Amino acid sequence: AVVSTQSTGDKKRAGKAKAPFKRAEYFVNEGYRTDMNDKRLSRLKHKVVKVPDSVKLLFVMRIANIPGPMPQKVRKILQNLRLTDINNAVLVQHSDNMIEKIKVIEPYITWGYPSLRSIHNLIFKYGYGEVDGVKLALSSNVIIENKFSKQGLLCLEDVVKQIFEAGSHFEMLVKFMYPFKLQPPKGGFRRVAQHFSKNGAWGNRAEKINTLIRKML
Numbered sequence: 001a002v003v004s005t006q007s008t009g010d011k012k013r014a015g016k017a018k019a020p021f022k023r024a025e026y027f028v029n030e031g032y033r034t035d036m037n038d039k040r041l042s043r044l045k046h047k048v049v050k051v052p053d054s055v056k057l058l059f060v061m062r063i064a065n066i067p068g069p070m071p072q073k074v075r076k077i078l079q080n081l082r083l084t085d086i087n088n089a090v091l092v093q094h095s096d097n098m099i100e101k102i103k104v105i106e107p108y109i110t111w112g113y114p115s116l117r118s119i120h121n122l123i124f125k126y127g128y129g130e131v132d133g134v135k136l137a138l139s140s141n142v143i144i145e146n147k148f149s150k151q152g153l154l155c156l157e158d159v160v161k162q163i164f165e166a167g168s169h170f171e172m173l174v175k176f177m178y179p180f181k182l183q184p185p186k187g188g189f190r191r192v193a194q195h196f197s198k199n200g201a202w203g204n205r206a207e208k209i210n211t212l213i214r215k216m217l
Contacts, residue, residue: 047103049099049102049103051094051099051113051204052113055094055113056093056094056164056165056166057091057092057093057094057113057114057119057163057164057166058091058092058093058094058098058102058111058112058113058114059089059090059091059111059112059113059114059118059209059213060081060083060089060090060091060092060102060109060110060111061083061087061088061089061090061109061110061111061182062078062083062084062085062086062087062088062089062108062109063086063087063108063109063110063189063192063201063202064086064107064108064109064189064192064193064201064202065086065108066107066108066193073104074104074108077101077104077105078105078108081105082178082179083105083108083109083179085181086184087181087182087183087184087216088180088181088182089122089179089180089181089182090174090179090180091114091122091163091174093166093170094166106203106204107193107202108202109202110196110201110202110203110204110205110209110212111203111204111205111209112204112205112206112207112208112209112210112212113206113207113209114209114210114213115207115210116160116164117210118209118210118213118214119163119164120160121214121217122180122213122217123138123156123159123160124138124156125217126180126181126182126217127159127177127180128177129143129147129176129178130176130178131143131146131147135178138156138159138177141154141155144156144158144159147176148169148173151169151172153169153173159173182213182216183216183217184216185212185216186215189201196208
């Protein structure tokens, strides 16, 4: 039998000798990603995102976790929009302020203009609300009537209409509802690091977001 002449201490020192190279590579990669993020954010003031004035509502979904440090500004917006997990989606009102937020987090999300049918299917299949501190599936009109009868909302169809039209009770309803947790599309997202316009996954899909929603229901 071959007996190793290397002591345990020698083996430990040999193992430690490799560590600095890994750490150096790690910090180089982290530094590169941080620099790229800083450059991207600095360019946003020159980026113009055009959305038709007729669009009142936007569907926004988290699709990516980008390796490396996440800029604090990006993290804060994702948290405020409750897009902390992959395949979490929310409905938000179209405004200049919202577009500015979307520009900051865009490499992490895909978004677009949901149809009435998409909103109906999302709420009826993946709608959850909080009632007395309990998360409940929105499977009964009784939940809506008990919670929002004073606002004239008596059924799920009323909720769908109010959200689609971005009505006066929109903010109250989206705060009541949990983010939609959708199923990943078959085969997953392809080319997550590329923009949708370049056959990638992230960015504005406009009306084509409805095709993606159907695949994830």
